[in-house]
Amino acid sequence: MTTVNTIISKRTSYNRGTLLDPAGSFWEGLPSLIITFLPTPLGQQPSLYVRYVDKEFGKVKKIDMRSVHNGEDIFFKLEWFVDKPVTKITEGTPFVDGAGILIPMKHDAPHTIMVSMGSEAYEVNAWYWRADEPDKPRNIWAKGLGTTITSKQSYLFSKALLTGNRWSVVLGRKMQLPEQQDQAVQLVPGIKSLISFAAWDGANQERGGIKAFCPAPIELSIEA
Amino acid sequence: MAGIKVKHQAAMVLDLNKCMGCQTCSIACKRLWTREEGMEYMWWNTVNTQPGLGTPKGWETMGGGFKNGIPQKGQLPSIDEFGSNWEFNFEEVYYSGKGQKTYLKPNPAAKWGMNWDEDEGAGEWPNSYFFYLPRICNHCTHPACLEACPRKAIYKREEDGIVLIDQSRCKGYRFCMEACPYKKIYFNEIKNVSQKCIFCYPRIEQGITTACSRQCPGRIRFVGYLDDEDGPIYKLVKKWQVAIPLHPEYGTEPNVYYVPPLSSSKLDADFKITNEPRIPLEYLESLFGKDVGKIIETLKAERQKKVDGGKSEILDTLIGYRWPKDFFKIPKGKGGVTSFQKGTL
Numbered sequence: 001m002t003t004v005n006t007i008i009s010k011r012t013s014y015n016r017g018t019l020l021d022p023a024g025s026f027w028e029g030l031p032s033l034i035i036t037f038l039p040t041p042l043g044q045q046p047s048l049y050v051r052y053v054d055k056e057f058g059k060v061k062k063i064d065m066r067s068v069h070n071g072e073d074i075f076f077k078l079e080w081f082v083d084k085p086v087t088k089i090t091e092g093t094p095f096v097d098g099a100g101i102l103i104p105m106k107h108d109a110p111h112t113i114m115v116s117m118g119s120e121a122y123e124v125n126a127w128y129w130r131a132d133e134p135d136k137p138r139n140i141w142a143k144g145l146g147t148t149i150t151s152k153q154s155y156l157f158s159k160a161l162l163t164g165n166r167w168s169v170v171l172g173r174k175m176q177l178p179e180q181q182d183q184a185v186q187l188v189p190g191i192k193s194l195i196s197f198a199a200w201d202g203a204n205q206e207r208g209g210i211k212a213f214c215p216a217p218i219e220l221s222i223e224a
Numbered sequence: 225m226a227g228i229k230v231k232h233q234a235a236m237v238l239d240l241n242k243c244m245g246c247q248t249c250s251i252a253c254k255r256l257w258t259r260e261e262g263m264e265y266m267w268w269n270t271v272n273t274q275p276g277l278g279t280p281k282g283w284e285t286m287g288g289g290f291k292n293g294i295p296q297k298g299q300l301p302s303i304d305e306f307g308s309n310w311e312f313n314f315e316e317v318y319y320s321g322k323g324q325k326t327y328l329k330p331n332p333a334a335k336w337g338m339n340w341d342e343d344e345g346a347g348e349w350p351n352s353y354f355f356y357l358p359r360i361c362n363h364c365t366h367p368a369c370l371e372a373c374p375r376k377a378i379y380k381r382e383e384d385g386i387v388l389i390d391q392s393r394c395k396g397y398r399f400c401m402e403a404c405p406y407k408k409i410y411f412n413e414i415k416n417v418s419q420k421c422i423f424c425y426p427r428i429e430q431g432i433t434t435a436c437s438r439q440c441p442g443r444i445r446f447v448g449y450l451d452d453e454d455g456p457i458y459k460l461v462k463k464w465q466v467a468i469p470l471h472p473e474y475g476t477e478p479n480v481y482y483v484p485p486l487s488s489s490k491l492d493a494d495f496k497i498t499n500e501p502r503i504p505l506e507y508l509e510s511l512f513g514k515d516v517g518k519i520i521e522t523l524k525a526e527r528q529k530k531v532d533g534g535k536s537e538i539l540d541t542l543i544g545y546r547w548p549k550d551f552f553k554i555p556k557g558k559g560g561v562t563s564f565q566k567g568t569l
């Protein structure tokens with residue numbers, strides 16, 4: 001495998017309320033990882049129509065990423081720029097901005113399944129944030145392209161801040177979620193897992209598989 | 225991908241010579257299916273005046289469908305292009321004491337509606353012309369919507385070929401709306417899902433025809449199965465070939481067929497009736513393809529037979545003397561109720 005970027009989720013003692021604040025000053029002190037995005041490969045799209053998309057997509061070129069946990073909850077802060085933020089479906093803007101985090105359900109999953117949204121053997125868990133419901137992230141799990149299912153209940157929390165053209169979004173969850181074993185990845189301090197990210201530029205009508213993502217492997221290391 | 229094979233295909237024939245543009249069909253559908261929040265602007269059944277821009281505005285130029293089997297890029301119609309749900313200033317007119325100063329009007333001003341260009345048509349007096357074109361989802365054999373959906377949320381039922389959007393699988397990506405060349409899919413912003421005509425499948429399963437056809441005072445609609453050789457659909461479409469789909473060149477193989485409209489004759493400068501039809505044949509060909517002229521000739525010849533005191537099975541079928549017996553032939557489905565209970569719209 002090529003060089004793997006590693007995100008270290010630092011342990012802190014701050015509480016959930018503090019960590020969820022995207023403007024919180026402690027975030028500045030954390031190491032950040034810049035993740036370079038590419039448009040998703042169209043050849044992989046399950047629908048021939050989508051493969052014929054003729055305009056440029058994958059407009060978000062990179063995101064800036066930090067992570068922290070307090071032993072009980074884990075948080076990711078994603079920051080990125082868009083040309084024209086879209087926070088609401090309106091007449092001229094049928095799609096909104098969004099971002100997502102992808103973690104395999106099993107910690108030993110191979111990197112290939114991160115690009116294919118999971119497989120029969122290795123399901124993936126996605127945390128999906130959308131600008132029109134900025135504090136209601138959705139929990140999704142999948143076992144291949146086009147198979148995503150949204151959980152009836154989401155135990156995720158998020159808070160977003162739009163400053164000019166820059167989104168700062170904190171997404172978090174309890175690391176252990178016994179109430180959602182089948183649909184949510186279980187995390188503990190000390191483990192390593194693959195992780196990936198994606199972003200949808202609403203103004204560019206990006207949705208579904210039409211998005212920007214990170215094809216290179218990224219490792220999440222949760223500080224013990 | 226080629227067309228999808230089904231056991232039987234539910235289909236509709238609409239005789240455009242009988243449509244009077246009353247919109248009873250549109251209202252019948254609205255009352256039955258699209259009364260919930262998020263569905264206000266939806267008209268799964270529309271009736272437009274031709275020539276005209278229709279609904280959504282200019283839909284025939286919005287792309288989608290197939291060319292040589294290859295999906296064509298389509299445009300996503302907006303709510304304003306369909307025509308939004310107009311809000312009226314009832315409060316101001318009726319309850320604020322300003323009733324004498326202002327009048328009832330949509331607020332904000334309406335920009336388009338599902339029958340906005342009603343009765344405009346084309347041509348110059350005294351030779352102006354128009355006809356009505358009711359449209360629903362065509363429950364196509366090669367549905368562009370179904371193929372476009374990356375989530376496989378759209379399916380075509382094996383038992384009757386009805387095309388449905390599984391509301392629990394739809395994520396509101398709206399690729400189907402772009403891909404459908406007839407622009408017959410609507411987006412529900414409240415539920416974040418795409419919705420469209422369901423060919424009244426819960427009624428069809430009970431052996432009852434669709435609401436639009438049952439309520440039609442013009443009795444222009446025939447409903448049944450395409451392979452039922454004793455039914456009116458088979459006879460009109462396959463046997464006599466006097467009913468054809470709209471825009472066959474879109475490549476989706478629709479299962480809604482039209483008996484094209486005969487035209488009144490043009491008047492000359494002295495107001496004498498000529499042999500020239502007011503509706504130009506080229507215009508009808510642009511809608512129904514090259515076969516339409518032949519059908520018009522057949523219909524005229526059949527009409528002449530009746531005028532001459534003879535018999536015409538084709539005309540008798542189109543007239544339909546026994547209502548509703550001559551119009552609908554739908555066997556009761558088996559076990560279809562399950563799909564309704566599944567919550568699929």
Ligand code: SF4
Binds near residue numbers: 369405
């Ligand atoms: S008319 Fe449009 S929505 Fe209906 S089946 Fe055909 S392609 Fe799909």
Ligand code: SF4
Binds near residue numbers: 245247249358439442
């Ligand atoms: S109810 Fe019948 S006659 Fe009236 S507009 Fe609809 S199709 Fe035409």
